[in-house]
Amino acid sequence: TASTSSKPAKNTDALDISSSKNIIFRNSEMTIGDDCTAINGGVTNVTLSKIICNGGHGFSVGSLGKGGADDTVKTVRVLDSTCNNCQNGVRVKTWPGGKGSVSDVIYKNVHLNNVENPVIVTTHYCDKNQMSYCTKNADTSLAISGVTFDTITGSVTGKKPIISIDCSTKTPCTGFTLKGVDIKKASATPKNVCTNLTGSNKISYCSV
Template sequence: IINAPRGHISDVGSENVVYENIYLRTRSTNSNFHRNTDAWGTAWSKNIILRNSEFTVGDDCTAISTGVTNLTVTNVKCVEGHGFSIGSLGRGTQPDYVKSVHFINNECHRCQNGIRIKTVPGGKGSIEDVRFQNVKLIAAENPIAITTHYWCEQNRNCNIDNSLSIKNVVIDNISGSTSNKDMPVLNIDCSKRGLCSGFSVTRINIQKNPKTKKNVCNYLVGSDKIPYCRQ
């Protein structure tokens, strides 16, 4: 698919499906940014595999929404988008949930975000058993970003202390480099009520630039045992 006007592929309510060998390339043909051109999104689906594909877009390379269980994304190359994202979740009145989502052996080149989980303040539900492993990030503006305060600057009260719980997250063997921006390599910004727990962060090898800020692990339960939180 070349130069789609909006999002490309949406998977809703599927079971036992494999997506593979997909090539997407959407760039703006004028000075306007090609926003809302998500590559591949899914909701209310289970036992899904996305593999062996390449996406050049202006928004999320993966947009994982509520009701997704047992998803594996492997050997996917993302270029210039917003990275491998779960969320945003928590905007509605009903609880959102995501469980057992694994990103293994992927790449993100010149992406705004590399790997990301995003929930909004006041949301309900849970995100559980997430794995980002063997991911290469080249010139990423915001390499590793996990927040329970997404969207609050425009539409929510950032001081709300509750959101979805995010637990049992593995971040392992993330390599590459930052862009020339000043964002931290590891940016985990959670709510005060201990909603982020059970995190394992190992083998982070991202080359920083002179402006890169110190890593952030706000209100992450167990952050004192994660050396990268102090770097």
Template sequence: MMRILILSLFYYSSRLVLAANPTYNVQSYGAKSDGKSDCTKAFLSAWGAACATTAPATIYVPPGRYLLRNAYFSGSVCNNTAITIRIDGTLVAPSDYNAIGNIGSWLKFERATGVSIYGGTLDGQGTKLWACKNSGNNCPKGATSLAFYNSNNIRINSLVSLNSQMFHILFDGCRNVNLSNVRVSAPGNSPNTDGIHIHQSSDVTITNSHIATGDDCVSIGPGASNLWIENFDCGPGHGISIGSLGWDMNEAGVKNVTVKTATFTGTENGVRVKTWARPSNGFVTNVVFQHLVMVNVQNPVIIDQNYCPDHQACPHQGSGVKISNVRYEDIHGTSATQVAVKFDCSQTRPCSGIRLDGVNLTFRDKPATASCSNAGGSADGVVNPSSCL
């Protein structure tokens, strides 16, 4: 009798939990998994239903391919601060890039709190737009595949992003973000397809992820702080870049960035700090690059404060961005160019507090070299090429 009572209570409590934590299947709102039917309204309806409850809720995307046009998931009228989006299928952008045009984002979350995305694939179908851009025709700028604006407590796990038109994943004005087991894939010649872009955001962690793309694997913009990137593979791509910074005179700085236990394979850069050669009150400080492996990387370690493509909008100017307290520890591997370490700092605001410790980079059958301009700091332990600080 007691056992029956216990089982009955367990069954009743389980039913209560299920009732309190509902799941909204996008197919129940009309989504079809044929990759051809427009599922945008169905996804937004499922979002609206999940937002209407205050209990933790799940939006479920079954296996299959789901075509979505640009979808805007607003959190401003959302009661729920614990929505999980569990994806077992693939979300597909329109193959006609004009269907999205210049709206900026394909899948956009704004003022959302407590959103978690688990699994799934995003297929941005950017191939035709890249071809248009490479042909020199008048083309749309393209859309970021997944963007979060002014959102907090975001979790993304085991997501795959393929062939975005432009950036793959973007965070702007966000706080407390965790990405793990994320994979980004696009050809090495795909234009402006940054893997993850972080702007005006804090407390962002990226772990156990692999990014192969045509631009920066991770790009870090103004106002980013308290970033942690660990167990990370990059390549092809342009490496991990802080910048470009300093386009505006009044610009928020970048601080407290750690990149550790990462491998860069065949990338244009390894770890880079890049600023425009323009007046600015921006800054970069308290950065650690640690336990990194470079495999045939063109610029394994680089600070470029004279960034000025085509010598327009900044000729003969010095960068106003102040770079200080940047540490390079235990970085080894091979450089694809003879200058393996390059610190090209601002003539008006020189770099300070640069520290090399255990850096060992080689270049084919010739000695690798280091180049310094307006850079101050120190070197400890084995440093190859010899420090120019």
């Protein structure tokens, strides 16, 4: 049966990568209803470049660590790409209680046009029907380190912070670099959030 709805289909990821290494994906345009890209556990050395996403949930690493799973992602590059009218822009998402690590992730030269959550890192990703588990395990998650956001431009819808980095108390995020983040604020855009990010006092974006 074909859908006649004018709304985008839900849970329609465009590019999911799991348990793989040495992947290059480039020069593509996608219109989707969920993650444009989702880099999942067991992935090493992936480069995504010159991708245009229309709608959906943006360029994601994760989700990782669901149900206490041990997941590892290392060396991811998202370069020279665009997300139009996306809910999220560039994102790393892990579950509370998860094990493993995310390291060496670079988002560079990414334009985000009219997005709700431009730059988001969270160790508190959770499904609505798993909230009791997530609350119980909120103080730990995967170790997230060596993440760079370089030359991230565009505009925000205004309801969420331009930068939201929300990590766990027992597994804080470390080694983050933010530079050239130039997202046009809306009148209702709240302040940026940097929670449990080691060295946040030296990151200028965390104080605005």
